[in-house]
Amino acid sequence: MATIKDVAARAGVALGTASRVLSGSSQTSADSRSRVLAAAAELGYIANGPARSLRRARTDVLGLLVSDIRNPFFSELAHAAEQEARHHGYTVLLANANEDAEQADAYLQTFAGQRIDGLLFSPQSTVSPQLAATLASGLPLVFLNRRIEGVDAPLYGTDNAQGVEQVLAWLRSRGHHDVAFVGGPDTISTGAERRAAYLAGRQAHGINTDERLLDAGDFLAGGAAEAMSRILDHDVPFTAVFGANGLTTLGVVRALRERLGAERAARIxxxxxxxxxxxxxxxxxISAVRNDASSIGRLGVRGLVDLIAGRPAPGRRVPTTFADRALPAVR
Amino acid sequence: MATIKDVAARAGVALGTASRVLSGSSQTSADSRSRVLAAAAELGYIANGPARSLRRARTDVLGLLVSDIRNPFFSELAHAAEQEARHHGYTVLLANANEDAEQADAYLQTFAGQRIDGLLFSPQSTVSPQLAATLASGLPLVFLNRRIEGVDAPLYGTDNAQGVEQVLAWLRSRGHHDVAFVGGPDTISTGAERRAAYLAGRQAHGINTDERLLDAGDFLAGGAAEAMSRILDHDVPFTAVFGANGLTTLGVVRALRERLGAERAARIxxxxxxxxxxxxxxxxxISAVRNDASSIGRLGVRGLVDLIAGRPAPGRRVPTTFADRALPAVR
Incomplete structure (x- = not known):
């Protein structure tokens, strides 16, 4: 197993420098920081857990790094996580990545420099050197709602396949054949899982498989409105739209009203x-899958508290429910 | 001027204990903490600024303590603050008081124990011992949108009087005489200022002054729905409702639809x-005062950065605009 000496050697820095970088000190140059973190990631360096926890005094503070605090899903989740954490004697410091992997890395660095007992993380995409360093430091970590392929940390998140199945069943019950789908980024696990479940299930539910009815935004209102607009440009008729998250649906409604007017938009x-x-x-x-942000936040905190105490935390998929708000037979 | 020795003597603790409490260490008992903080507040203890900053290494981290992260005003503000902070080389750690003064105090304690360079604070109500200790520690602090009477820190916030004046002028232009008002808590400065401006201006705008048309909630949807329901119980007719913040308006709409049905509710x-x-x-x-959360967040960060650098930060009221969405002559 790689030691901190191996990391220092690979990075070409002094042992003390490697140690300062890996303990999150800000007293290091950007250059040596990036070299040490890259070396730690390449070597799969894992800090000596017990030795570290002897050194690290408990602070009773958890970090929570969310993808976008303006997304009501995450603000609800953050609220629930913090309430649950207080039951266990912890306070929660929140950081907002704004759906930006670079910004997420800056916050991982901040949390490393601050003193926290564990991290709840809703990641952007792939493993970065900074995330590798965070994992290498032995800091207890759980994923919330989104995970990163290949990283061994428990996930507390929505059952995306079940939620999409509920949408497909509802679309069929409403008699829709021509359905537009506005997804999220495939680099985010929730975006990829929802799209995959929709593609896998649509034919069985009698839905048009014309690829011109599929597009994807950035899980924010602006990008979703552009995606909806591109679908409209194809001039393929549709009677329903499925938005892959809440802000996506906001963008969809805006684009439909802007392009078609309120009256025609209301017929979709x-x-x-x-x-x-x-x-x-x-x-x-608007009918919707209820994504149980509160339960995910609470279960995530319980899982992290278990990890911190050295107990196993298996992760969990939280079931969705469906709010059917369809008006009786409009068409 | 009171010294730390005076604080220790008044609190009846050892000098080292007082020092640990005032520097935010968690290695103190709850009892000695509360005694030291109370003594510091009573004596108006101000830490020796230069000596402290020599001791305190810069961390390039700002704290942001908001009232309720589920309130879109605050999530938008937090987002803007964090973007602006990054321009100045800072990251922002967020904490959520959930409109609860005790929880706000817990987070002030957390921030004291962590290492931050300055604090952006949207307070709940009055000066607590923990806030007194935060002020006494010499930590640079600005208020965002809400202030506390008697605390000498700059405020970056909405011009509430202007916003209410825009609402009153709009109500008059729409010909409304009987208007229900659902306010927020009078203990929160924004609640008190909006209510005061409404009461001061309504007569001049020809609005019914029947007190049964006034009630207040908790600035959350639940409390506002209850307040709206109490107004309905009085059976005083009204043709318009003014909700004093966004979540209040959500509660108002819910209560009206639940009590009157969607069709009658749509006539208000x-x-x-x-x-x-x-x-x-x-x-x-729904027509609305646009409360410029982004500008408030950005200006607040600039003010705090100025304070940290030893420059003056005068605070600022940010103008509101009005989104008139009234449909042409429905009545």
Whole structure:
């Protein structure tokens, strides 16, 4: 197994420098930091756990790094996580990656420099040197709702396959054949899982497989509106749209109203992954998969508390429910 | 001026204990902590600034303590603050008080124990011993949107009087005489300022002054729905409702639809302080004061960066705009 000496040698820095970087000190140059982190990642360096925890005093603080704090799913999740953490005697410091992998790395660095007992993480995409260093430091970590392929940490997240199945069944029950799908980035596990489940299930539910009815945004309203607009440009008719998360659905509604006018837009039924406060007030009301952000936040904290105490934390997929708000027989 | 020795004497603890408490160490008992903090608050203890900053290494981390992360105003503000902070080379750690003064205190304690260079704070109500200790520690601090009477820190916040004036002018232009007002807690400065401006201006704008049309919630949807329900119980007719923040308006819409049904509810015009994503989709659309959360977040960070650098930060009221979504002559 690689030692800190191996990391220092590979990075071409002094042992003390490698040690400072890996313990998250800010007293290091950007250059030596990136070299040490890259070397640690390449060598799969794992810090000596027991020795580290002797050195690290408990702070009763957990870190929570969310993807986008303006996404109601994550603000609800953050709220629930913090309430649960307080039950266990922890406070939670939040950081917002804004769906930006570089920004997520900056916050991993911040958390390394601060003193936290464990990290709840909703990642952007792949393993970065900074994430590798965080994992190597032995800091207890759980993934919330999104995971990174190949990283051995428990995931507490939505059952995306089940949620998409509920949407497909609802679309069929409403008699829709021509359905537009606005997904999220394939680099984010929730985006990839929801798209895969939709593609796998649509034919069995009698849904048009024309690829021009598929597009993807950035899981934010702006990118989703552009994706919806591109689908409209193809001039393939559709009677329903499925938005792959809450902010995506917001962008979908905006684009439809802007391009078609409120009246024609209201003739298209919309269904969403994630249920937002205002869906019941939209016309027509928007049906949605209820993604249980509160349970995910609470279970994630319990899992992290278990890890910190040296107990196993197996991770869990949280079931979704479906809010059917379809008006009786409009068409 | 009170010294740390005076604080220790008043609290009846050893000098080292007082020093540990005031530097935010967790190695102190709850009892000695509360005694030291109370003594520091009573004596108006101010830490020796230069000596402290010599001791305190820069961490390039700012703390941001918001009132409720599920309130879109604060999640937008947090997002903008963090983007601006990154321009200045800082990362931001967020904490959520959940509109709970005790929880706010717990986070002030957490930030004291962590290492931050300055604090952006949206407070709940009054000066607590923990806030007194934070102020006494000499940590640079600015208030965001809400302030505490008597605390000498710059405020970056909404111009509430201007926003309410825009609502009153709009209500008059729409011909409303009987208007229900659902406010927020008077213990929060934004709640108190909006209510005061409404009470001061309503007569001049020809609005019914019947006190049964006034109630207040907790600035969350649940409490606002209850307040709206109490107003309905009085059976005083009204043609419009003014909700004093975004989540209040959500609660108002829910209560009206639940009590009156969607059709009768749609005959009441709603106007809100805070503009939310979905207001344009409501039927009828909801007009709103645009509370510029992004500017407040950005200006607050710039003010805090100035304070950290020893420059003056005068605070600022940020102007509101008004989104008029009234449909032409419904009545």
């Amino acid at each position: 039924e919309i269904v969403s992954f994630d249920d937002l406060d205002w869906f019941e007030f939209a016309s027509p009301p | 015009e709603i106007v809100s302080f805070d503009d939310l994503d979905w207001f344009e989709f409501a039927s009828p659309p």
